[in-house]
Amino acid sequence: MKIVNYDKRYEDSWLRCRLLAYFYSAFYEDVETEKPVSNQTSIELVALEGDQVIGLLDMIVDDESNKLTFLRSEKGAFIQTIAVHPDYQKQGIAQKLYDEAMERLRTYEYVQFIELYTRDDQAANTFYEKQGFEKTVSYFDVFGVEKGIRKPVSVKPGNGEVIAESGGERVGFALVDSVYEVFDEESLAEIDHDRAVPVYGYVKTL
Numbered sequence: 001m002k003i004v005n006y007d008k009r010y011e012d013s014w015l016r017c018r019l020l021a022y023f024y025s026a027f028y029e030d031v032e033t034e035k036p037v038s039n040q041t042s043i044e045l046v047a048l049e050g051d052q053v054i055g056l057l058d059m060i061v062d063d064e065s066n067k068l069t070f071l072r073s074e075k076g077a078f079i080q081t082i083a084v085h086p087d088y089q090k091q092g093i094a095q096k097l098y099d100e101a102m103e104r105l106r107t108y109e110y111v112q113f114i115e116l117y118t119r120d121d122q123a124a125n126t127f128y129e130k131q132g133f134e135k136t137v138s139y140f141d142v143f144g145v146e147k148g149i150r151k152p153v154s155v156k157p158g159n160g161e162v163i164a165e166s167g168g169e170r171v172g173f174a175l176v177d178s179v180y181e182v183f184d185e186e187s188l189a190e191i192d193h194d195r196a197v198p199v200y201g202y203v204k205t206l
C-alpha cells in the first residue's frame, strides 16, 4: 500500500472506494458520481493497492480566495472526506492518510485549526476523537419535507395513464416520501429540481 496525491486517472476507483465505504455508514445516501473539485488550496490523497484506490482523504485549506471553515475566525483546514474501502478497514489506512495530510498541512503555517463534520458512526467518531478532535456543535441532517407543503393526492390508473387528484381536481405532480412524481413535462417546470430521472412502467397483457 502506498499513499500518493490524487490524480484524475484514479477518479473511477476513487468513486467506487467512497461509495463502498459510505454504503456501510450513516452517509449511505450520499453518493458522488464525479469527484468534487475544489478551486481552493487542497490536500487530496489516495491510498493505493496496485492502481486500486483503497482509501482517500480530501482536505480543503482556507486561503486568500476562500474560507470554508466557520467555527473559528482564524484560517483553518476542512476535512471534507475520509473513507477506506470496507475490505481494507481497521488496518491503519485512515491513520496513515491522516498522518500524511498533517505532514503536508505544515506547509501552510497560517492554518490554525481543522474542522470537519461527520454523522453518528462509531468508527469515524472514535477515529476523530483519537486524533484529538473535540465535539463543538451538534445538529441533525433531516430528510423530509416541511409540514404543510404536502397536499393529499390520490393516484389512480387511467386509460393508459396515471391520474393524480387532490381535492377532486386533477394535479400534475404528487410528493411521495420527499420525492416528487411528475406526470407531464409542463409540471416538471413547476418543480425546482436538479435531477429528473425517467421512470418507465410496463404492462404485460396475457
Ligand SMILES: CC(C)(COP(=O)(O)OP(=O)(O)OC[C@H]1O[C@@H](n2cnc3c(N)ncnc32)[C@H](O)[C@@H]1OP(=O)(O)O)[C@@H](O)C(=O)NCCC(=O)NCCS
Residues within 6 Å of the ligand: 021, 022, 024, 025, 027, 080, 081, 082, 083, 084, 085, 088, 089, 090, 091, 092, 093, 094, 095, 096, 117, 118, 119, 121, 122, 123, 124, 126, 127, 128, 130
Ligand atoms: C472512519 C474510517 C475512515 C476509518 O478507516 P480505517 O482505515 O478502518 O481506520 P484505522 O484502521 O486507521 O483506525 C484508526 C483508529 O480509528 C478508530 N476506528 C477505526 N475503525 C473503528 C471502528 N470500526 N470502531 C471503533 N473505532 C474505530 C480506532 O480508534 C482506530 O485506532 P485503533 O486501531 O488503535 O483502535 C472508515 O471506517 C470509513 O471509511 N468509514 C466510512 C466513511 C466515513 O464515515 N468517513 C468519515 C466521514 S467524512
